[in-house]
Amino acid sequence: MSLGTTSSQQASSVSDEEDKPIQSVCVQWERNGSKAYSSMFKLCGLQFLLFIHSAMCQNLEDLHITGPLKDIDFFIPEGEGVRFIYQFTSEPPAVSFRATGEKDGIIDIVPKTGILYLNGSLDWETKAEHRLQVESLDEKGNVVKGPYTVTIFVEDINDNPPEFDQIKYTGVVRQNSRPGKPFMYVHATDRDNPTTPHAKLMYSILHHFPNPYSEMLFQIDNVTGAISPSRAGSFYLDPQKQDTFTLVVTVKDMAGMTSNAFTSSADVIITVKESLWKAPPTIRIQENSTQVHPVNISQVHSNEPDVIYDLFEKEKLPRFPFSIDQNGVIYVTEPLDREKKDTYTFFAITKDKEGELADKPLQIHVIVEDINDNPPVCQQALTVIEVQENEGGGSNIGTLFATDMDEEDTLNSRVQFKIASQDPDVPASNLFFIQQDTGIMQLTSRSLNKRIASNYSLKVLVTDAVFQTICDVQIHVIDINDQIPIFEKSDYHNVTVAESLPVGTVILEIQATDGDEPDTGSSYIIYQVKEGDPNNTFIIETDSETNRGFVKINKALDFEAAPVYNLVISATNPEPLVPDVQYNSSSLTLFKVFVTNVDEPPVFHKTLYKAEVSEDSPVNSVVMAVEAYDPEGDTVRYSLEGDVRKWLRIDSTTGQIYTASTLDREQQEIYTVEVVASELNNAAQKSKTTFILHLRDVNDNPPRLAMDYPPFFCYPLSGGERTLIQATDDDEQRYFSTLTFSLVDGMNTQNNWEISKVNATHAYLSPKHVNFEEKVYNVPVIINDNGRPPLERKVDLAVHICKCSSEKSCFIEVQRDHSWPSVGKAVGILIGVLLIIGFIIGAVFFHMKHKQKNEKKSHQKDVKDKSELNRLA
Template sequence: MSRLMILFVLSFLQTMILVNGQSQLKGYLEDKEFTVQEEVRNTLIYQFLSRKVNSTFTLDGETDGVIEVDPHDGWLKAAGALDWEKRKVHKLKIQTLNELGHIVEGPFSITIIVEDVNDNLPVFNQSEYEGQVREKSRPGRVFLRVYATDADDPTTPNAQLSYSILKQIPDSTPKYFQINNSTGGISVTLNGSQLITAGKQYSLIVQVLDSAENPFSKTAIVKINVTENIWVAPPPQTIKENSTEPHPMKIAQVRWNDNEAVYELHQRDRYPRFPFYVDSIGDIYVREPLDREERSQYIFYVMAKSHNGIFTSQPLKIEVNVEDINDNPPVCPALVTIFEVQENEGIGSTIGDFRASDIDEEASLNSLLEYKLLEQSPTIPFDKIFYLQEITGQLQLQKTALNVQEADEYILKVEVSDRGVPTPLKTVCTIQVNVIDINDNIPIFEESDYGNVTIREDTQLQTVVMEIQAKDNDQPNTGSSLINYEIKEGDPHQMFIIETDRETNRGFVKIAKLLDFETMQEHRLVIHATNPEPLFAEVAYNDSSITQLTVFVLNVDEKPYFNETLYQKQVKEDVPVGTKLATITAIDPEGDSIRYSLQGDSRNWLRIDEYTGEMFTKALLDRETESHYRVTLIASEKNNPHMSASTIFHLFLEDVNDNPPRLAKSYFGTSFCHPVTKPESVVIEATDADAQRLTPFKFSLNPDEKDWKIGRINGTHAKLTMVRTDFEMKNYDVQVIINDQGTPPLESKVHIPVSICSCTSKNECDTPPEENSKLPSIGMALGILFGTLAVIGLIVAAVFISINQKKKKEGKAADARDPAETRPLDS
């Protein structure tokens, strides 16, 4: 077969494959639907057959000059390439005509669905992006977003895009930046949050890639500037103890991003003595010399607050390490350290470990100790019977020369020195070695089983559960006869301990941890009795040194407990009524149902679901009324409400701009002398009841105000100044408009009363202006007073005359009817 024939066959097979969804490539005329891939030329789609001889095929519809049918053999084909982006579906009609041009068959509907291929590249909406990010930004917080599109079919992988960072310049390991592969959001990584610094510039080569089998990609440049975040913790500070430098001594400083902060120090732990403070500009001082032996490290926090007391950001951790100096000598473990050794011990046997201490810094030369054996007394049968390891302090037998009849006690003098600089400190300690008889008797319990004991689960710690006793017939008051008790089985959580009376060897089984019936109802304890000294080679412990004790735990109805010791929530003060604040959870050890309630809800702001513990607001909150609201949470057993627990819920209200600005004080009484010789002015101050005063305030006047102008002094003050001087002598009311910087901004219109008046020599108003004066003069007041008295006099006279006339006419009867009216006149 020739090469040309092979190529023809391969081309034909490819054409066949490109026709999808058909079981065969020919058939009689009928409605048909085909799927054809775009961008493929000379595609044979289907061969239509006619039931009528001598007929020809015709095709009408959305052929776009590409789709055609052979009029004689009925082959439907795409002579050129279809384009999904131009037309996604082609609607066609096919029919056959006879020799006269009349329709013989059809028309039939042909639908050709164009299958998209990945023939479009993704495109960024910008070739270059610029953004900025603050150092120490939160990892994962998007500060810039890139965006790309793809003209291919969005329902196929051809247009499903993913983003990635190809390269970071300058490069780093690990990477500082990350991109969300779906959204294109760029953020810093955890390492970037910690390592990028202000002033640095980075470039990212960002790639967008479609998801086709043979994908296309496009890249863009992202330029990033790192800006400073000066609210950063200083590095750990090291201060030498017992410093002789002048105090207070500055040790560190912090700065908020503006100059309006108030700084506070807060202890992480409650120190008995806290010798640090911070000043108004953020400098941190130590008040007095520190002692490393008192505390080697201080960790506390510095917080920045606004002048309204609102914390502006997360606190910064301050770490102060106290540097050790060699100011403490080694300390002997006791006035006399006593060891025991059996007289039959061999060479190299360990007698004990001698451990002195040094309270200087651990793992430093100042506390690294060396031991040196200075003398042995007595030297019977000879000297240097003992060996003391110089670093570990292990005391061993160097010679087998012990004989309890010759010497039952040895006194050793040991020099202990540290390696501090410039001069090591030394101490001499005493060791007493008692030579004892061999340990050839084992402890034997009086009882092999101490039976059962039942105790309540709420029994206090250190309560004695049982007393046990074993006997040992070895030499009294030696390690051979001293008994140690140990629980070997039945106590996996170390709920019990055994303390021993060294005089009597009596053991006391005590509660070490609080018992819990719900966790374990029964403890079967297996107790062993042993000696500190090793047994003689031919002797071994047996069952006589083992006893048993079974402890049953009695269930007690316990109070519920909250799964958190403190609940707190911060919300904006304008949250809608019914906003969920938290879900409170309490647990009853016995599994009883819990009922929740509130106490101390003095403002009736909150409610809690009795059954679920969900807390909601039930009224509008107001930060200006109460910014930190506390209520008590109560969890009670359903079947025994007296069994309850309580904790505190703290609600912190975040301020919103719900208070318009206002004047900080009254300006009533502002006056200027007439005639005005120069433009006078009034300084006014504004304030805001919101937690964070939304300054700077904006001051303005009504547009039609021609006599005054206003100028800003700072964020809270402005100067109201005359534009002219020819003011009449009267009262004026100047309206000032004040806007804050909240979202949305609030506005208020305030009035500044100004009086232009005649003045005395002291530049004080002599008399108020005539116009607009609402207060009467002294003369007017006297006239009104005298006029009123005259009218009253006339009325009294008229009444008096009238009464006298009635007396004459009616006599005493009229007086009896109205005695109260006549009584004042008779007096």
């Protein structure tokens, strides 16, 4: 039982018998004073006895917790000084009480009265629990009842400030350390009860010296005391700028949640050191290394201990030739080949035990260094060069090409050339020379003669610093061009062709011969129209095997433009003639082409005609004129096709196009028709072109409402309602970019409604009061556009005042004012009534028929049953 939890009602229930021991003590004290309690006075001193007198005799109502001797628990806060705990009542023959056990000189009992009291303060930190044994005694000192166990539980109060385990802390953090990753801890303890908020501690950073940025570079976990770089610290910490920081760290008990919590502080000295996590310089590895692999090529170091190192490929390779061990050592796992791949880029990463990145990835760059491990390669298995037999000494006759796969522009890939042999070696063994570094081949003298040797085979030695290769070169000595082509005919006379003949048609074959060596540039013949064809209407192609020429039409013929061509055709060689030989008339021939006329359809001057007019153009306005001509000079007539709206007409003679009816841009803004031009004397000969008419807008449409359903207000109105109305305009946007709304000027309308603009196309309609009936109101609204000239429309807006559902929608359409139905409605009502009567008569007839049928069946069954009974009888 706790003193703090017993009510005054319990005190009032204590019997007078229970109070008698206390009253007798008071009386005896007043009569005898120190005589009655001289022993207590000797034990406790005058001050305590004065307290006993005051508490027992003057304020008896405060000691209202009494009861018989029994096992009992008390919960008493520490540090509250001298106080009464409980009074045990005695039962005859008991006349006194005795307490033994863990009294610790603080807890005792008044023997005669049974009052259990404290003569000092309890301390939870010294002892959290006291166990006593209490028993009652008779006059002879014999135990009457007990011993009973009395347990006093000391309740902790927050009477101890937290204490750091060090006066000053020191720590080291690396530049670019991961934000939120602790690099040190501070720790404090509190002597108060750890199971209560009294010892619940919260850490924080009070000061940060220096603090060069707007936010702190360090942060602390308020529960664990772990100190780590903040996000800003991970970015800004740099020992070159500031290598030492002092943090003032505080710790509060009561979880820092109350203003009277105890607070302690400690200094934390932090040294910033350079980041260990740095990318190594570019790694260079010589290709085709013969070392035993894997080979150590570099090492990286994380700022954090116990991390897991790994490599991350930037590009997905079939085989990644690098690895890293758990000390950050990077290895190349196999020999590299620069000719396959000359550079590698990848990343070194670190992860913590949870698999999160511990450091920012480092980019590793590897360059594979070249060694001379590739021989020169001939670009062609056999290099063939043609040389005319009259070629002069020193002439460049061709180039031998060779490559080396080793690194470009280094000595490893430098190749040099040298002629190793010549076959045959006539008329001399050194007829040819090759430039050492370029491979350009030259003649040493003017000494080639096809009659002596028409072909030479050379072996050319191609070398680099280590390797050498033989390349084969074959030189063909070709005949010099000392013969001109000669036509088989000097005049091919006339050819007649129709002007409609397709391009590419062969109209003539011609032939010339050349006495030079066949299949060479000296004997191949090129035919050209030298005169009579300024527009390149014809082209001549040569058969490379027979040197036969084929004259073809290159451009469409036109009798009206050129009815006759007088052509002069030349025959030449691609190789130049020797200086003392010239082309002459034998290499020329004549050819005349007559073009016959073919009736062609008219031709328009344009493939597309466009015009733009205003949609309000008067009927018979000229839109534009089209023009076509007939190649044969026939008269052209014009007509229109596809004029579905009948908006246009065309003058069949002049080609002028007019408006034929009222235009309307809102129906169709871009109007397309076909213009037909046909010959007067042969209507089947006709051509078509497209005419596109663009209609410019005018403001010819007043605004209109654009609403899917009529507006309504829920009955009864409560005030402040409004509904959105929308309008639109069929004209172009520029004419209704701003629409205005207003109400018709009438007393009834102005008193009941008001309208306010929302934007260019919307407005709010609002009732001015709430006294509206449940019906439909026609509100006259005027809508204006801003066209030139401006247009307006008056609309009667049907506004419903109706009872609404919980979803704020009308239950049913409001009944309108009664009026006589129209003839159509009356006929419809009459037909509906007749149909209903017909259905009723039909149903009655069907019911009677069904009843008669059932009665007939029943009668037949009765007859059958009766005959069956007669048969059995």
